[in-house]
Amino acid sequence: MTRIRHVVAAELSKLLSLPSTAVAFAAMVLGPVAVTFLNARNAAYTDPAQAVLSAAPIGTVGAIVLGVVAMSGEYRSGPQESGGGRQITSTLTAMPHRAWLLVAKAIVVVLLVAVAAAFAFLLALVCAHHVLGGGEAGGVPARLFGAAAYWAFTALIALAVTVFTRSGILPLIVLIANGSLVSLSYLLFKVAPAARYLPDLAGIRLFADEDHLAMADALDPVTGGLVMGAWTTGLLAVAALVLHRRDA
Amino acid sequence: MLSIEKLGKRRGSRVILADVDLRAEPGKVTAFLGPNGAGKSSTLRILLGLDRPTSGTALVHGRAYRSLRDPLRTVGSMLDGPGAHPSRTARAHLAWIARSNGIPRRRVAEVLEQVGLAAHGRGRVGGFSLGMGRRLGLAAALLGEPEALVLDEPVNGLDAEGVRRLRGLVRAHAADGGTVLLSSHLMGEVAAVADDVVVISGGRVVAAGPLSDVTRGHASLEDAYFALTGYERAEGA
Numbered sequence: 001m002t003r004i005r006h007v008v009a010a011e012l013s014k015l016l017s018l019p020s021t022a023v024a025f026a027a028m029v030l031g032p033v034a035v036t037f038l039n040a041r042n043a044a045y046t047d048p049a050q051a052v053l054s055a056a057p058i059g060t061v062g063a064i065v066l067g068v069v070a071m072s073g074e075y076r077s078g079p080q081e082s083g084g085g086r087q088i089t090s091t092l093t094a095m096p097h098r099a100w101l102l103v104a105k106a107i108v109v110v111l112l113v114a115v116a117a118a119f120a121f122l123l124a125l126v127c128a129h130h131v132l133g134g135g136e137a138g139g140v141p142a143r144l145f146g147a148a149a150y151w152a153f154t155a156l157i158a159l160a161v162t163v164f165t166r167s168g169i170l171p172l173i174v175l176i177a178n179g180s181l182v183s184l185s186y187l188l189f190k191v192a193p194a195a196r197y198l199p200d201l202a203g204i205r206l207f208a209d210e211d212h213l214a215m216a217d218a219l220d221p222v223t224g225g226l227v228m229g230a231w232t233t234g235l236l237a238v239a240a241l242v243l244h245r246r247d248a
Numbered sequence: 249m250l251s252i253e254k255l256g257k258r259r260g261s262r263v264i265l266a267d268v269d270l271r272a273e274p275g276k277v278t279a280f281l282g283p284n285g286a287g288k289s290s291t292l293r294i295l296l297g298l299d300r301p302t303s304g305t306a307l308v309h310g311r312a313y314r315s316l317r318d319p320l321r322t323v324g325s326m327l328d329g330p331g332a333h334p335s336r337t338a339r340a341h342l343a344w345i346a347r348s349n350g351i352p353r354r355r356v357a358e359v360l361e362q363v364g365l366a367a368h369g370r371g372r373v374g375g376f377s378l379g380m381g382r383r384l385g386l387a388a389a390l391l392g393e394p395e396a397l398v399l400d401e402p403v404n405g406l407d408a409e410g411v412r413r414l415r416g417l418v419r420a421h422a423a424d425g426g427t428v429l430l431s432s433h434l435m436g437e438v439a440a441v442a443d444d445v446v447v448i449s450g451g452r453v454v455a456a457g458p459l460s461d462v463t464r465g466h467a468s469l470e471d472a473y474f475a476l477t478g479y480e481r482a483e484g485a
Binding site: 003006007009012013014017018020025075076085086087088089090091092094095096097143180247248 | 257293296297298299312314316317318319320324327328329330331332334335336337340341343344345347348349350381385388437
């Protein structure tokens with residue numbers, strides 16, 4: 001059995017040497033900073049921290065991209081000229097313990113999301129303070145932490161889903177559309193209130209406070225965070241099982 | 249020592265492999281021959297823990313590949329293509345593989361040199377030719393200084409210099425006491441390097457043994473191969 005620390009190091013090296021990782025990272029940092037700036041500029045918010053939190057949902061786009069490419073890269077075919085072949089063959093011969101492999105990928109994805117979130121919120125706070133001037137609201141640091149957790153859960157769900165699809169296209173389209181353009185979960189919630197237990201809605205109050213949320217009856221931050229965490233853990237567990245049993 | 253016993257594989261109702269037996273011993277080059285689609289790659293993929301057999305066992309030094317600790321230090325392998333992400337450089341590809349098995353970083357430059365790819369270490373895999381892709385795959389196989397080499401169609405796409413280099417490397421590996429198992433559908437290339445031969449056709453082993461035994465009674469390995477696989481009629485040769 002390969003040592004988990006080697007597997008994590010290999011997966012980190014892999015993800016950091018992919019151009020799409022830089023794109024995802026930039027999206028996680030620049031997206032929220034830009035939206036914070038616009039929200040502050042349009043005086044939609046008076047409190048800088050609130051302006052930053054209002055920009056947190058856009059960061060899920062980069063988180064989704066990161067989670068997806070961490071897995072979809074394995075299944076991308078090389079060009080025919082160089083003999084085709086997919087990276088998953090190299091990955092699984094080097095690291096045959098597939099559950100550890102998925103754990104390592106999850107650790108690396110969470111690590112990168114955490115670093116991106118730290119950069120994003122720091123820059124966005126500086127930006128909002130610059131536009132709006134001072135002002136400090138209680139409980140904001142906790143909710144910024146909550147926003148980072150929401151991104152991390154989202155990235156991990158994207159990772160797990162991509163294990164099932166073995167291609168990045170479908171998860172990218174569905175998850176990004178659901179996270180930014182039209183929330184299917186939210187539409188469903190309008191019809192069936194139980195939809196608030198769906199992963200993206202369950203965790204929404206990790207960063208959004210009740211006054212700034214269009215959704216009534218959202219789960220409280222702790223319950224919601226636990227529900228979203230349970231979805232994430234469950235999906236990863238099923239993904240590990242699928243990966244373990246499936247022919248590469 | 250690589251030992252495969254009574255290996256069977258089905259996909260749905262289709263039989264891919266039936267009762268495949270194969271041994272590759274240290275100090276020898278074992279050639280695994282058969283037409284395309286005969287089951288060579290399927291056998292090697294099971295040996296390397298990529299696919300699961302329906303029945304039988306495939307062991308490396310008596311252990312399942314998936315249970316090996318740092319497997320690349322025991323078995324180096326190359327399957328179809330380089331198995332690298334097209335946007336990564338050759339060096340970055342080998343670097344993560346080295347990390348995954350605790351292989352010293354200096355090996356990356358060493359194997360690039362060894363396969364004749366030193367000048368292309370910073371080139372992206374997506375821009376590689378077929379021959380360069382094969383060389384990169386071979387470099388990855390050699391990275392962990394493994395006792396056994398498992399190479400699927402290693403000659404494919406190599407130029408004359410590459411074939412010569414590969415032959416030398418494979419012979420040297422066996423001469424040092426290592427185990428080499430290589431598959432091919434090209435007889436001429438194999439006759440020049442193999443000690444033992446296993447011929448597979450339609451998912452079944454049709455002949456196995458030392459090269460001289462398998463070719464006895466035939467003009468060449470090629471004739472023996474066509475006679476054994478019944479391929480000459482299909483080819484019209």
